Amino acid sequence: MKETILVLLLWTFLLGACSQAVEEKKGNTPVRLIEVAFDLPDIRERGKLIAIMQYNPTSYFLYRGQPMGFEYELLQKLTKQLQLELEIRISNDFSEAFRMLSEGEGDIIAHGLTVTKHRKEKFAFTEHYTTTRQVLVQRKPDQWRQMHPVKVEKALIRNQIELIGKEVYVHENSAYYSRLLNLSEEIGGDILIKTLRGELETSELVRKVANREIPYTVADQNIAEINRTFYTNLDTKTPVSFPQRQAWAVRKSSPQLLDTLNSLIVGLRGKLEFNVTYNKYFKNRRAFSQRIQSEYFSKSGSKVSPYDPLLKQYAHQLGWDWRLLASMVYQESRFDPKANSWAGASGLMQLMPETAAHYGVTDLTNPEESIKAGVNYLNDLETLWQEVPDSVERVKFVLASYNVGPGHIQDARRLAEKHENDPNTWTNEVDQWVRQKSKKKYYLDESVKFGYCRGEEPFRYVKEIFNRYEQYQNLIAKE
Known part of the structure; x- marks a missing residue:
């Protein structure tokens, strides 16, 4: 009898572990998280908001000695209204960022996170401040400038079914990974999803496609298109998702912070000032190209000034x-x-x-x-x-x-x-x-x-x- 109970307990444990592993594969946040309780009154007492950010060419970077970035500028506006100091902690690893948030190393993930059902089970999301969709990033054929546009189109993937058997590189635990898993199911064939860990962020994967280091990746359309202005050999017209909301994440144990951020974001969203800031980073192609080619752009060089x-x-x-x-x-x-x-x-x-x-x-x-x-x-x-x-x-x-x-x-x-x-x-x-x-x-x-x-x-x-x-x-x- 004791042996039977032990066997049943062992099977229960193994089934639970398998179920957890499947959930981990489906999702894009760590499974075991220790959540601290730390809300807006505690943040006010501390005197500063700690934001977890990605270091990339649109969110947060340094250019000619000036800190810049879309999310960085939004945070500056929000913390000014909250009368708080701002401290930034960098993580380009999604798993690490969610762990940091959960364990109280930051108060908010200030990045354009895709709001998914799985993520909402573990974290609270602010009101969305923009929408986008995921697109395939692929190279145009060699000598594409000399080719007729029709031939260029034929050489590119336009039907998602053509992704069956293709290698697509994305960051582990990203919304792109989850989407490719679902897309494989929808098209009835395996996309060869190659996952990457660590600090390699989306813009760097886009660059790797342009430089022939990897064949394909997936990116949010706004990020893909602004990068395409510099990497002209890329195509970003093939969607792999429906429109999706982008927002910031906070702990579920921070309802007051969430409510305050929501009020501020709704107040900014759609206003002229917000649109000007968004266009500055995602629409101004000339300025983007100038930045990423500059020796004073922190993502490509280590210079602050000529002096x-x-x-x-x-x-x-x-x-x-x-x-x-x-x-x-x-x-x-x-x-x-x-x-x-x-x-x-x-x-x-x-x-x-x-x-x-x-x-x-x-x-x-x-x-x-x-x-x-x-x-x-x-x-x-x-x-x-x-x-x-x-x-x-x-x-x-x-x-x-x-x-x-x-x-x-x-x-x-x-x-x-x-x-x-x-x-x-x-x-x-x-x-x-x-x-x-x-x-x-x-x-x-x-x-x-x-x-x-x-x-x-x-x-x-x-x-x-x-x-x-x-x-x-x-x-x-x-x-």
């Missing part, structure tokens, strides 16, 4: 990560050596002529001279703020002083100390008091020696440099 060698050299002298110095230079001049401000500052580092003269520089349009003088000034400010023990906080005091002068920042420290805040911490302490220096009550305070200050400027200056630096750390190698 990277100088920034690395002088950042080393300063003891800073060169990407932090690069973010500061972008903030000052957007890497334009001829930039001039209304106040008379000029050059890459936007120095005033008298400051430049103090450091022996007369030609601020010379990139190296400007960087050298700016770094010398930053070094002096580092020395001034040595009493700040934390090195990261010290850098923030240095940057704020570079922007508005050390006197105003000393005033803000005195105000912070007077009101029992930490005078050696910039973030959420002294930065709040420099903002108060635009108010008469505070700039006339007896502890203030340098009077009125438009404190919002240094507050934003430091914040924006560090936010950009975080994106540079995500996308550009340190060395």
